[in-house]
Amino acid sequence: MKPQQPPVDDVDAGNDPYDDVPSDGDIPPDEDGAEPSGSAFARKPPPGLHVVATPIGNAGDITLRALETLKGVDAIACEDTRVTAKLMARYQVRKPLLPYHEHNAARMRPQLLARIAAGEAIALVSDAGTPLISDPGYKLVREARDQGLHVTHLPGASATLTALVLAGLPSDRFLFAGFLPNKTGARRAALEELAPVRATLVLFESAQRLADLLADAAQVLGGREVAVARELTKLFEEVRRGTLPGLATHYAENGPPKGEVVVVIGPPLDAGGEEVDIDGLLRAALRTLSVRDAAATVAEASGAPRKQVYQRALEISKDDAD
Structure with a gap:
């Protein structure tokens, strides 16, 4: 079905x-x-x-x-x-x-x-x-x-509710979005539609596409908290928490986890709330975008000054190249 x-x-x-x-x-x-x-x-x-x-x-x-x-x-x-x-x-x-x-x-x-x-x-x-x-x-x-x-x-x-319970993220309001599209453009468009929703998001994803999903989500949704749950109710059950850019980098560097996963993304960060991980966002964005485009995307997502973000993007790009 x-x-x-x-x-x-x-x-x-x-x-x-x-x-x-x-x-x-x-x-x-x-x-x-x-x-x-x-x-x-x-x-x-x-x-x-x-x-x-x-x-x-x-x-x-x-x-x-x-x-x-x-x-x-x-x-x-x-x-x-x-x-x-x-x-x-x-x-x-x-x-x-x-x-x-x-x-x-x-x-x-x-x-x-x-x-x-x-x-x-x-x-x-x-x-x-x-x-x-x-x-x-x-x-x-x-x-x-x-x-x-x-x-x-x-x-x-229910994998949806089990992951939500274990994520440690706000659960008073949540939206289940199932599987997002496989292709990058369509997936980002779907994330853009979800961006204004002031609720925790619950998604299904395959292990092979997890890093790409998290990278796209970091670019569109910014530095929100996220939990990746796998092997739910089994012996090797695992829930890894962090920020979208942070976990995007983790899975890009360490490879996909075993099994399929449930991704739980926290609601939008309130103004004046938690500090946004600009460096993490930039590193995730620079995996697929030019310095200029990465800076523009992160500045828009985080609300940080565009010039400062661009300067930091140049520094990160240079450091990674060395």
Whole structure:
């Protein structure tokens, strides 16, 4: 369903501290005699579309309610049956898997809606995390609601919210922008549109394009704070914080990190607030621009005097050349 894979999209059992999750036979019945949540004998959910969040990296993050629903539905619509099959096998969920992604959605959507209308319970999952975040699954939800069908959501893991929580940046207002365009010009144009937004920005990006994204963001957004999160919920989870120009330089010099990442960019710096890292901005800009253009870009982004910025750009350019 996604135009690109989400960050940490594989369920990595090797890094999972929940390897001792009990099997169905190990879970005692509830006191009232009903089967426990997640059991192999879970009651069938009501007819409708059940949007189910799945783990983003650590298989132990699936919820009991999600397991109960997945074991009770008639079928599970998923992006990649191979990915979903691994998670289902881990928890002994034996239900038909129906591929539903951007390439077949127009054809599959009427079939799924017809099955729901006929009284079936259909689950919708993504390869990892919460469905509809950075994917076109909303069309299925919209059409189901338009037809008066029951739709419910079982909340759970989300790379977007996990990264936001770990970033240590303002979280009272944030905007999720997904993947920005791959090409430099289009990416900078997208960043220009986001620049006036007075909120924290959350982006998805591949490791290979991370340095380019950060360099472009430094030129357009200035010296804002940023956090780069990778391998979320896994054994080697890492969150690196700094400024846009600083981390742009770090990843340009040290190469891309492992796995896909979530980038969390702080809101615009208030006037009179934190000091802008002019040198860092200039070094990031000079990677792709002439001295004159780099100085003009940084002066505009930072509000610093153009002549002073140009003089400093000359000094940095000369030092780097020596």
